[in-house]
Amino acid sequence: xxxxxxxxxxxxxxxxxxxxxxxxxxxxxxxxxxxxxxxxxxxxxxxxxxxxxxxxxxxxxxxxxxxxxxxxxxxxxxxxxxxxxxxxxxxxxxxxxxxxxxxxxxxxxxxxxxxxxxxxxxxxxxxxxxxxxxxxxxxxxxxxxxxxxxxxxxxxxxxxxxxxxxxxxxxxxxxxxxxxxxxxxxxxxxxxxxxxxxxxxxxxxxxxxxxxxxxxxxxxxxxxxxxxxxxxxxxxxxxxxxxxxxxxxxxxxxxxxxx
DNA sequence: ATGGTCGTGTGACGA
Numbered sequence: 001x002x003x004x005x006x007x008x009x010x011x012x013x014x015x016x017x018x019x020x021x022x023x024x025x026x027x028x029x030x031x032x033x034x035x036x037x038x039x040x041x042x043x044x045x046x047x048x049x050x051x052x053x054x055x056x057x058x059x060x061x062x063x064x065x066x067x068x069x070x071x072x073x074x075x076x077x078x079x080x081x082x083x084x085x086x087x088x089x090x091x092x093x094x095x096x097x098x099x100x101x102x103x104x105x106x107x108x109x110x111x112x113x114x115x116x117x118x119x120x121x122x123x124x125x126x127x128x129x130x131x132x133x134x135x136x137x138x139x140x141x142x143x144x145x146x147x148x149x150x151x152x153x154x155x156x157x158x159x160x161x162x163x164x165x166x167x168x169x170x171x172x173x174x175x176x177x178x179x180x181x182x183x184x185x186x187x188x189x190x191x192x193x194x195x196x197x198x199x200x201x202x203x204x205x206x207x208x209x210x211x212x213x214x215x216x217x218x219x220x221x222x223x224x225x226x227x228x229x230x231x232x233x234x235x236x237x238x239x240x241x242x243x244x245x246x247x248x249x250x251x252x253x254x255x256x257x258x259x
Numbered sequence: 260a261t262g263g264t265c266g267t268g269t270g271a272c273g274a
Contacts, residue, residue, distance in 0.1 A: 009274085010266055013265090013266070060273075114273095146274095200265095202262095202263055202265085203264085204263085
């Protein structure tokens with residue numbers, strides 16, 4: 001079963017990119033972030049035999065899950081802050097597998113309300129996942145975490161030291177999730193430095209391979225045992241008018257009956 | 260040395 005996460009930076013602008021990716025790569029599940037619209041083009045994906053569920057808002061944020069199989073929506077908001085209306089979270093069940101797709105807050109500029117919100121949001125996420133771990137509920141969480149885990153996940157750590165994506169408290173928030181017993185899927189088989197998922201549009205970052213790794217999958221322990229591969233597919237970042245992110249692709253062993 | 264990129268939506272602002 002192939003599960004992919006991709007921040008597309010506007011689903012309308014990237015519609016043809018996503019359709020091409022579905023045709024060429026045929027994932028079972030595709031998690032999308034930064035839709036930037038409240039009108040999700042579900043029919044375009046139905047035409048390619050993909051079901052979808054989206055949580056959108058005008059101009060900002062937005063997440064969606066596409067699937068070859070039926071989707072049962074569990075939640076469309078991250079609990080813990082009633083006044084938070086930002087579209088950053090969707091949790092579903094597909095073939096009895098629990099899947100969570102997030103677009104975590106960026107947090108810049110620092111310091112400020114945006115950074116406080118980022119840390120509060122990560123605490124809320126920790127609370128939700130802690131309950132699942134405590135109850136032995138298996139799950140995959142993927143998406144744009146907007147956190148650089150380690151120095152080797154960026155080109156020039158000094159350039160990032162005061163950024164919301166790399167500050168100690170941000171990295172600590174990700175580490176706290178791992179300390180629940182979750183695994184950074186990409187790091188199971190690949191310990192190399194400079195394996196990036198995002199390259200800024202500015203200053204020739206893509207051409208210079210000046211990127212960061214901020215798109216992740218975390219797996220609960222039993223699913224980590226089922227993991228076959230987790231790779232970064234750099235190809236779509238090189239297409240015409242690309243997103244600034246590229247897909248991360250996770251493959252889980254099947255149980256023999258279900259994908 | 261400086262400005263340098265997108266997307267939304269038509270203003271700045273977010274990333």
